[in-house]
Amino acid sequence: MKSFHKSPWLLHYDASSCNGCDIEVLACTMPRYDVERFGIINTGNPMHADIFCVTGGVNEQNAPVVKQIYDQIPEPKVVVAVGTCACTGGVFKECYNILGGVDKVIPVDIYVPGCAARPESIIDGVVKALALYQEKHDKMVKEGRGLPEGE
Amino acid sequence: MEDYGKNIIEIPLEKLAIVAGEEKNAGHRLAQACATYVNDKYELLYSFEEDYAMTTYKVVVGLDEEVPSISRIFFPAFTYENEMKELFGVKIKGIVTDYNDKFYRIATETPFLKKKGGK
Amino acid sequence: MPKKTVIPFGPQHPVLPEPIHLDLVLEDETVVDAIPSIGFIHRGLESLVEKKDFNEMVYVAERICGICSFMHGMGYCEAVEHVMDIDIPDRAKYLRTIWCEFSRLHSHLLWLGLLADGFGFEALFNECWRIREQVLDMVEMTTGGRLIASVNRVGGVLKDITPDMLKQMKAVAENVGRELVPVADTFLNDYSVKSRLCGSGILSKEDAIALGACGPMMRASGIAVDHRKSGYAAYGNIDFDVITSNDCDGYGRVYVRIQELFQSVEIVRQAIDKIPDSEEIMIKPKGNPKGEYLMRLEQPRGEAFYYVKGNGSKNLDRFRVRTPTFGNLAPLVHTLKGAPFADVPLLVLTIDPCVSCTER
Numbered sequence: 001m002k003s004f005h006k007s008p009w010l011l012h013y014d015a016s017s018c019n020g021c022d023i024e025v026l027a028c029t030m031p032r033y034d035v036e037r038f039g040i041i042n043t044g045n046p047m048h049a050d051i052f053c054v055t056g057g058v059n060e061q062n063a064p065v066v067k068q069i070y071d072q073i074p075e076p077k078v079v080v081a082v083g084t085c086a087c088t089g090g091v092f093k094e095c096y097n098i099l100g101g102v103d104k105v106i107p108v109d110i111y112v113p114g115c116a117a118r119p120e121s122i123i124d125g126v127v128k129a130l131a132l133y134q135e136k137h138d139k140m141v142k143e144g145r146g147l148p149e150g151e
Numbered sequence: 152m153e154d155y156g157k158n159i160i161e162i163p164l165e166k167l168a169i170v171a172g173e174e175k176n177a178g179h180r181l182a183q184a185c186a187t188y189v190n191d192k193y194e195l196l197y198s199f200e201e202d203y204a205m206t207t208y209k210v211v212v213g214l215d216e217e218v219p220s221i222s223r224i225f226f227p228a229f230t231y232e233n234e235m236k237e238l239f240g241v242k243i244k245g246i247v248t249d250y251n252d253k254f255y256r257i258a259t260e261t262p263f264l265k266k267k268g269g270k
Numbered sequence: 271m272p273k274k275t276v277i278p279f280g281p282q283h284p285v286l287p288e289p290i291h292l293d294l295v296l297e298d299e300t301v302v303d304a305i306p307s308i309g310f311i312h313r314g315l316e317s318l319v320e321k322k323d324f325n326e327m328v329y330v331a332e333r334i335c336g337i338c339s340f341m342h343g344m345g346y347c348e349a350v351e352h353v354m355d356i357d358i359p360d361r362a363k364y365l366r367t368i369w370c371e372f373s374r375l376h377s378h379l380l381w382l383g384l385l386a387d388g389f390g391f392e393a394l395f396n397e398c399w400r401i402r403e404q405v406l407d408m409v410e411m412t413t414g415g416r417l418i419a420s421v422n423r424v425g426g427v428l429k430d431i432t433p434d435m436l437k438q439m440k441a442v443a444e445n446v447g448r449e450l451v452p453v454a455d456t457f458l459n460d461y462s463v464k465s466r467l468c469g470s471g472i473l474s475k476e477d478a479i480a481l482g483a484c485g486p487m488m489r490a491s492g493i494a495v496d497h498r499k500s501g502y503a504a505y506g507n508i509d510f511d512v513i514t515s516n517d518c519d520g521y522g523r524v525y526v527r528i529q530e531l532f533q534s535v536e537i538v539r540q541a542i543d544k545i546p547d548s549e550e551i552m553i554k555p556k557g558n559p560k561g562e563y564l565m566r567l568e569q570p571r572g573e574a575f576y577y578v579k580g581n582g583s584k585n586l587d588r589f590r591v592r593t594p595t596f597g598n599l600a601p602l603v604h605t606l607k608g609a610p611f612a613d614v615p616l617l618v619l620t621i622d623p624c625v626s627c628t629e630r
Contacts, residue, residue, distance in 0.1 A: 012287070013282055013289075014287060014288045014289055014310075014311070014625075014626075015310075016310065016311040016312070016313055016626075017311070017336075017626065018333045018334065018335055018336045018339075018626050019287075019288065019335050019336035019337055019624065019625075019626040019627075020333075020335075020336020020337075020339065020417040020418055021336065022287045022288065022336070023287070023336055023337060023380065023417065024416070024417070026287060026399075027399065027403075030396060030399040030400065030403070031396055031399070031400045031403075032399075032400065032403045044282075044283070046282075056311070057313070059309075059310070059311065059312060059313060061309045061310050061312070062281075062289070062310050062311075065281055065282065065289070065310070069282060090333075091315075091318075091329060091330055091333055092313045092315060092318075092333075094318060094321055095313045095314040095315055095317065095318060096314045096317055097312055097313055097314040098313050098314070115333075115418060116336055116415075116416065116417045116418055118416065
């Protein structure tokens with residue numbers, strides 16, 4: 001399972017953001033920034049994903065979708081909140097339909113600030129997520145819920 | 152060029168369907184429709200376009216007045232009318248595809264009306 | 271009679287970066303009806319006018335959408351300027367035009383990339399986005415932000431562009447034009463690309479008028495309407511043609527957008543040549559807006575409406591945005607009817623959907 005944390009797959013979901021951060025998350029996988037050099041692949045299937053990137057402040061209708069996607073991702077998983085809206089609600093905090101931050105719905109591990117979050121900071125967040133991912137995996141192995149590394 | 156943005160013609164409610172029909176027959180397209188809540192009244196704006204020329208009609212209606220839908224004349228009006236109905240509570244009847252306040256599926260009821268102390 | 275099946279499409283879907291949900295009614299493999307349901311990104315930002323004054327609203331307007339962010343801010347500012355009767359300095363008009371065209375360049379390149387991804391042409395996807403990065407670099411150099419520029423203000427723009435930067439912007443725009451040639455050739459002449467696009471999603475001229483299509487969607491159906499011709503900002507002083515296509519299908523829409531990319535490069539070149547030398551880029555607005563105005567402008571995705579109604583206090587009565595994708599929802603439903611199920615993602619992409627704009 002050595003390749004496990006060296007090649008995490010990333011799932012991106014737009015939970016009512018303005019699109020800016022979504023485009024930057026996509027831009028990370030493009031030739032200029034190229035997160036694929038860390039073995040990261042952008043996937044569309046929650047069942048294949050390890051890292052969950054959420055953008056936006058989450059509105060009423062999106063909350064159950066975010067929860068469902070979170071539940072579908074197998075353990076261990078790391079949630080990265082990308083952008084100011086995902087962290088706190090940002091400029092939309094006072095809107096009537098915004099819950100204000102992804103952490104109101106699901107547990108968040110890494111917060112990436114910025115409006116829109118720059119690709120460099122998103123990559124930094126994802127690399128931090130990798131370390132955390134390793135930690136979570138080790139913990140699972142200790143508890144006897146996962147396979148140890150190197151086999 | 153003429154300033155189309157300022158030119159807003161006020162018409163009574165009963166003329167709305169007639170005007171919409173005339174615009175349709177002239178081959179114009181529906182540009183936009185929106186509602187505003189001011190002074191305990193709704194102001195509904197309907198804009199029609201022919202190439203670059205635009206005519207905007209304003210209909211002022213009371214809170215409980217029923218507004219006929221123009222979606223049978225202009226099909227795309229259903230999106231605008233569902234929006235008015237859900238966000239403002241404008242009583243529009245006869246929308247072709249009526250979402251019954253499930254267009255945006257928001258938790259608050261008619262947010263644009265409530266916050267100004269209308270109801 | 272064959273049995274009908276309802277298949278939900280979205281909100282989380284690999285080809286869509288944004289959530290939109292469609293209920294597709296299928297007979298065998300053919301879509302017979304599609305019911306869009308939106309609201310996944312509805313934030314209700316129009317209601318913020320009660321809490322923020324008309325100057326602060328610029329920043330909210332810019333965040334309606336991260337792709338056409340500059341144009342949203344500009345549309346709002348122009349509407350308020352019309353209400354307050356402010357004639358902004360000429361240099362500010364040209365600066366807005368230049369930034370507008372850079373936004374259009376990056377938006378169209380982004381869309382071309384997503385479309386290529388939609389029909390599974392990964393190399394083309396990456397190539398489009400590689401070219402796009404140069405455009406974003408220029409936006410970042412002049413405004414400080416890659417996507418959200420935040421340089422608009424009621425009464426003008428906040429930052430000036432130095433002559434050196436203008437020269438560099440012109441060089442980059444020309445370079446984008448050069449690098450686009452092989453990409454455009456692939457999109458328009460490649461056999462496999464054409465086989466996916468030609469004849470898919472037919473929208474006739476009559477239907478386009480009846481359903482209220484807008485932007486490239488309408489121009490691809492042979493209607494020559496481009497609101498840049500109405501001469502807001504500095505477009506009145508710039509010479510350009512409206513690009514149309516009579517193909518009425520997905521190929522036509524790609525053609526229109528690709529030609530608009532070359533046109534944007536040309537407009538940037540003209541605007542940089544014509545920009546007047548002046549120190550003044552902003553007029554401070556006096557008083558509060560009172561009155562109403564309906565502003566139209568041409569975004570990458572089509573015409574956008576900004577309705578502003580002020581009552582003489584610092585908070586507006588109403589700020590309303592009608593974005594192009596909202597107008598293109600009805601044409602989308604129309605084009606989906608009769609299409610094979612496998613074409614649905616592609617057809618959704620050809621209207622260039624921007625869901626964040628649509629739902630605000």
